[in-house]
Amino acid sequence: MSNQTSYDVVVVGAGNAALCAAISACEEGAKVLVLEKGPEHKRGGNSFFTDGAIRVAYHNLKDIRKVVPDLTDEDAAAVVMPDYHEDDYYEDIMRVTKGESQPELAKQLVNRSFETLVWMKGHGVKFELNYENQSYEKDGKRQFWGGLPVKTENKGIGLMEQLFTRAQELGIDIWYEAAAVELMKKEENICGVAVEQDGKRMTVETTGVILACGSLEANKTFRSEQLGDEWEAAIVRGTEYNTGDGISMATAIGAEKFGEYSGCHSIGTDYNAPKVGDFNKPGDIYKKHSYPLSIMLNKDGKRFVDEGADFRNYTYAKYGREILKQPDHVAYQIYDSQVRPLLRKEYDLEEATYYKGESLLELVNQLPVDKQQFLKTIEEYNDAVQGGEYNPTEKDGKKTTGLTPEKTNWALKIENGPFYAYPVTCGITFSFGGLHVNSSGEVLKKDNKPLSGLFAAGEMVGGIFYHNYPGGSGLMSGAVYGKLAGSAAARYVLGNKKDTKITN
Ligand SMILES: Cc1cc2nc3c(=O)[nH]c(=O)nc-3n(C[C@H](O)[C@H](O)[C@H](O)COP(=O)(O)OP(=O)(O)OC[C@H]3O[C@@H](n4cnc5c(N)ncnc54)[C@H](O)[C@@H]3O)c2cc1C
Incomplete structure (x- = not known):
């Protein structure tokens, strides 16, 4: 110095x-x-x-x-x-x-x-x-x-x-x-x-x-004041030092606050990711971005978003918030063996948390969820999947009918074992x-x-x-x-x- x-x-x-x-x-x-x-x-x-x-x-x-x-x-x-x-x-x-x-x-x-x-x-x-x-x-x-x-x-x-x-x-x-x-x-x-x-x-x-x-994303108090109480539970994906100091210092001398204080960028991140970003393991390794090819279920065994609404580029930054709203702030991305080879690299990292079962029952028995409802939702989803060509490289329009919410692209039956569940929670990126x-x-x-x-x-x-x-x-x-x-x-x-x- x-x-x-x-x-x-x-x-x-x-x-x-x-x-x-x-x-x-x-x-x-x-x-x-x-x-x-x-x-x-x-x-x-x-x-x-x-x-x-x-x-x-x-x-x-x-x-x-x-x-x-x-x-x-x-x-x-x-x-x-x-x-x-x-x-x-x-x-x-x-x-x-x-x-x-x-x-x-x-x-x-x-x-x-x-x-x-x-x-x-x-x-x-x-x-x-x-x-x-x-x-x-x-x-x-x-x-x-x-x-x-x-x-x-x-x-x-x-x-x-x-x-x-x-x-x-x-x-x-x-x-x-x-x-x-x-x-x-x-x-x-x-x-x-x-x-x-x-x-x-x-x-x-x-x-x-x-x-x-x-x-202010790394400041628990600001986060719950500005974004809502549930945001205290969010994982901070990046640095622990972005605690809103600049905003406090500037507004103290008359600067105007501006923009969407109730909004932030957040994603579905590995449930066991560190609570704040680990500088020894950078490189965005905990995200789980293949969810458009999955169905996501909460602890009650219910789906809560259209996983296939768009390419992940256009939905990932808002689905973190949806996961945070779920009981215990957790959701499970479910894949079968047809889709597993299509998943992004982060699913192969040793840091990835997942459960695997030869049958759906074996998979679900390992999860702390409402098992009956979980299996029922998957069955209903499979029944609702429509025909059409499955193509993950474009919005293929292969969808479900009769569900709330529907899955509007990349809807493929979950039917071939082994089956996989990746638990995710909400990681805040920045506010x-x-x-x-x-x-x-x-x-x-x-x-x-x-x-x-x-x-x-x-x-x-x-x-x-x-x-x-x-x-x-x-x-x-x-x-x-x-x-x-x-x-x-x-x-x-x-x-x-x-x-x-x-x-x-
Ligand atoms: C895991 C992850 C992956 C991402 N991937 C992408 C991506 O691929 N592409 C993309 O465009 N965006 C990505 N983002 C978003 C991107 O990181 C941010 O939009 C961008 O880096 C913000 O840059 P910045 O310089 O404003 O803030 P930062 O890079 O966060 O820098 C702020 C700095 O200020 C310091 N600081 C804070 N308070 C004080 C103080 N009082 N005094 C002195 N220093 C202070 C902090 O320590 C920090 O070093 C990602 C974010 C994360 C967390």
Whole structure:
């Protein structure tokens, strides 16, 4: 740690949004300090835990090859990659957020996504094709789907390693176990940040602060206050340090809360996943995303969602909440031996919890559930399955009739043993509520005017995601708004300095 206690720009947090902001501010010539609440071995925030899937608008495979230069002509000839234009991205955001996403913010995210990816690459971030999760084999080619063909090399671990390396190269100071606890204001302008480190409090002088310290998902009290009491029971999939500090600090000096405080991103995760993300086992290994091919039953032996409503990209972020509502916050994904080989890789990991039975009775006898009702529901489901061709690579319309809820795609009878049950509970990823920012990342007050010298990026930006989000938009939003906030903060501070020099 350096002894310097005065910086042009201070960035709070050391995840993707924060480091993009720090690098961008540095590019503009600012002297930058990054404050990270966690120790060095727990740095990188939620961004470290991701699969690195990053949603970007692109016009053709040529665009993608600009950020994935290792793709050979031979590789390129072996893929089919539908274009995903700015309009497609914007429509996806609007569709899953039921039209509530703030157009100005969503457009900024979408329209700047490609240039920001190119910028990240320029700073050493490596991207590759997301073959594993976003493509399937068809007519001898890898067919991509869902507008998400790019991921960072070695998931979030690789992303954060590369950003930290770049930050170090640029001479950005990073203090660990250094929590920002208060924002200082002189008249109407930011003039410093109070930091707690080793039980001591000190003030770092600065006129530009970028809050990129996540939302409130890891704070049990905030979670139950904002989302509802049942959310105390949710598993935190990522870092334990995103406890809403940025929101508290900013609102204490007049910033406006913004976005869907009653909403969050949550998924069905392994029932035995750690209660908070384990930095020794990152990489999103506890999710259980093949549920569209399953039926999910609760402890009472009842189904509660249309598992096959859509591709998992468009339903996974809202079904966690549905699982949380079930008795004891648990559900069982049921598969038979026809479907088991089609499941995603996470089902083969040693961390996966599952039960197996040669017959359905043998399976159900191992589960702490209403066994009679469980078997009855499976039988009723089997009877309700309609004909048609089963095809997991597209919405096949193979459905049930006469059930509540119906299963509207990928309904296959559960009839060939052995049978499998994967217990899942709700894992919260991040909460949607944040601060009100304008399209350059300046934090706004209730009167819609900027709070001079305060900026925000990443999960801290409220108003983009409501109800749900298109997978891969979290990292992209962090990068876009991080880059914007970084350059805006640096220009604000350095402009002010220049002004000061001129006046003096
Ligand atoms: C398991 C998992 C998988 C995911 N997969 C994907 C994916 O593949 N693609 C995608 O787009 N999104 C994914 N997400 C969502 C994604 O992680 C977030 O949207 C994104 O990383 C948020 O970035 P951020 O920089 O805003 O926050 P973070 O990366 O969480 O960084 C916030 C940082 O602030 C620090 N901090 C908090 N309070 C303070 C304080 N008071 N002082 C100093 N520091 C503080 C924290 O320690 C942390 O390092 C996933 C999330 C999880 C948990």
